[in-house]
Amino acid sequence: MINKILFLFFALALLLTACQGREATGEPPASEAAPAVTADSFATSQAPADQPTGSPAAASTAGQVKAASCTVVSTVPTPGPTEQSLFPPVGEADWVHGPDTADVTIIEYSDFM
Amino acid sequence: MLAQLQADNPQDVRIVYRHFPLLSIHDKAALATQASEAAGAQGKFWEMHDLLFERQAEWSGQSVDEFESWLADRAEELGLETEQFEADLNSEASADIAQKGWEAGVAANLPGTPFLLINGQYYGGPSDYGSLESIVRVIQLEDRQFTECPPMTIDPARQYTATLTTEKGDIVIELDPQTAPLAVNSLIFLARNDWFDGVTFHRVLPGFVAQTGDPTGTGLGGPGYAFDNEVSPDLSFDEAGVVGMANAGAGSNGSQFFITLGPAPHLNGGYTIFGRVISGMDVVNSLTPRDPQQSADLPAGDKILDVIIEEK
Numbered sequence: 001m002i003n004k005i006l007f008l009f010f011a012l013a014l015l016l017t018a019c020q021g022r023e024a025t026g027e028p029p030a031s032e033a034a035p036a037v038t039a040d041s042f043a044t045s046q047a048p049a050d051q052p053t054g055s056p057a058a059a060s061t062a063g064q065v066k067a068a069s070c071t072v073v074s075t076v077p078t079p080g081p082t083e084q085s086l087f088p089p090v091g092e093a094d095w096v097h098g099p100d101t102a103d104v105t106i107i108e109y110s111d112f113m
Numbered sequence: 114m115l116a117q118l119q120a121d122n123p124q125d126v127r128i129v130y131r132h133f134p135l136l137s138i139h140d141k142a143a144l145a146t147q148a149s150e151a152a153g154a155q156g157k158f159w160e161m162h163d164l165l166f167e168r169q170a171e172w173s174g175q176s177v178d179e180f181e182s183w184l185a186d187r188a189e190e191l192g193l194e195t196e197q198f199e200a201d202l203n204s205e206a207s208a209d210i211a212q213k214g215w216e217a218g219v220a221a222n223l224p225g226t227p228f229l230l231i232n233g234q235y236y237g238g239p240s241d242y243g244s245l246e247s248i249v250r251v252i253q254l255e256d257r258q259f260t261e262c263p264p265m266t267i268d269p270a271r272q273y274t275a276t277l278t279t280e281k282g283d284i285v286i287e288l289d290p291q292t293a294p295l296a297v298n299s300l301i302f303l304a305r306n307d308w309f310d311g312v313t314f315h316r317v318l319p320g321f322v323a324q325t326g327d328p329t330g331t332g333l334g335g336p337g338y339a340f341d342n343e344v345s346p347d348l349s350f351d352e353a354g355v356v357g358m359a360n361a362g363a364g365s366n367g368s369q370f371f372i373t374l375g376p377a378p379h380l381n382g383g384y385t386i387f388g389r390v391i392s393g394m395d396v397v398n399s400l401t402p403r404d405p406q407q408s409a410d411l412p413a414g415d416k417i418l419d420v421i422i423e424e425k
Contacts, residue, residue, distance in 0.1 A: 069295055069340050069341040069364075070262035070263075070295065070338055070339065070340035070341070071338065071339055071340075072259075072260060072261060072262065072337060072338050073335070073337065073338060073367075086221045087221065087230055090127075090129050094129045094131060095130040095131075095149075095153065095159070095162070096128070096129050096130075097116070097119055097127070097128050097129075097130075098123070098126055098127030098128055099123075099124060099127060100127070102122075102124065102125050102126050103125045103126075103249075103252055103253055103256070104122075104127070104231065104249050104252050104253070105127045105128075105233075106118075106126065106127070106128050106230070106236075106245075107128075108115060108128065108129065108227050108228070109131045109132075109133040109223055109226060109227065109230075110131070110133060110226045110227040111132075111134050111135045111142050111145075111146075111226045111227075112134070112142065112146065112149070112165040112166065113135070113139040113141065113142055113169070
């Protein structure tokens with residue numbers, strides 16, 4: 001099997017590899033293993049934290065703080081409207097195993113060798 | 114591998130096989146493709162597909178002629194109509210499928226095989242079962258994620274406790290809405306929406322932390338929103354029983370949180386402290402150790418059954 005080239009990473013691929021990268025550093029668990037929600041997309045969709053010290057304002061004007069301090073994020077990136085897939089949708093010519101209603105469709109391009 | 118993932122998630126996973134026979138490298142690639150199509154014509158594509166992969170060692174060194182006779186034997190084994198199989202194996206239509214598959218893959222610039230698309234996106238990450246299963250879990254979680262941040266409903270002047278009912282007993286956490294209103298409000302919101310029910314302590318490192326709050330059990334899942342750190346200089350991870358928010362950098366707090374199992378001063382400043390265990394530390398210490406980053410073959414882990422919030 002030729003299994004090479006990583007381009008155009010699906011965000012989840014990044015997450016997993018990021019996770020493994022950390023593992024590869026070989027640091028002792030207690031220091032490398034700061035509790036992480038290894039969710040890259042979370043980090044990238046955030047504004048920089050401007051309140052590193054949990055200011056008293058956070059407690060007294062919670063409503064306002066909430067608006068500024070929480071954002072909706074998506075785990076899985078949505079392709080932009082102008083992006084066109086190079087790959088045809090699942091059709092008659094495909095060998096398919098599993099229901100059309102499945103949440104997850106994995107298309108594999110493969111050789112038997 | 115993919116077949117197993119499909120079998121284990123029969124309603125949620127659909128696998129699609131597309132031929133990309135590497136005609137320029139493998140002398141038997143076309144014939145193998147044609148064999149699967151010929152079997153497919155008799156309703157046994159997947160059987161032939163599995164057999165070709167499982168018994169690759171037997172045929173990969175054969176000449177094309179030897180392979181063709183090997184295939185005839187396999188067709189018989191699979192209970193195929195052998196004359197029909199051999200006719201289809203060498204038909205123009207089968208050869209055309211192999212040729213077109215190759216051309217399409219080259220035209221799409223596929224870097225090699227196998228090449229995976231997950232919900233239309235190229236996936237170049239690790240393709241072991243555990244990694245792919247994690248992705249399935251994270252995609253499934255989308256149905257449960259929130260599309261808005263939780264409304265601020267707590268009153269920082271009041272006292273709140275969260276009782277984690279687990280398979281091993283109850284853990285009672287006194288929450289700190291003064292220091293960490295966002296974290297406390299979120300935890301209460303999630304608890305009241307049953308987010309934590311059935312969620313595993315997926316990462317339990319003795320002496321360090323017990324981490325939970327991700328319904329996928331992988332450490333990759335979150336609630337669909339993220340909020341800022343609320344770090345107080347007055348608080349530190351100085352002993353067992355301190356409850357902190359897990360994050361992937363400041364401002365990435367979601368639903369995952371952890372309980373310290375000992376002093377963890379290197380976490381000070383980077384993670385919100387929003388509570389402290391006031392009862393049930395024995396339960397915390399009895400949680401099944403597991404480290405999803407170190408091992409693929411993990412014990413099941415202990416589940417939270419319910420989180421009950423009390424307010425006074």
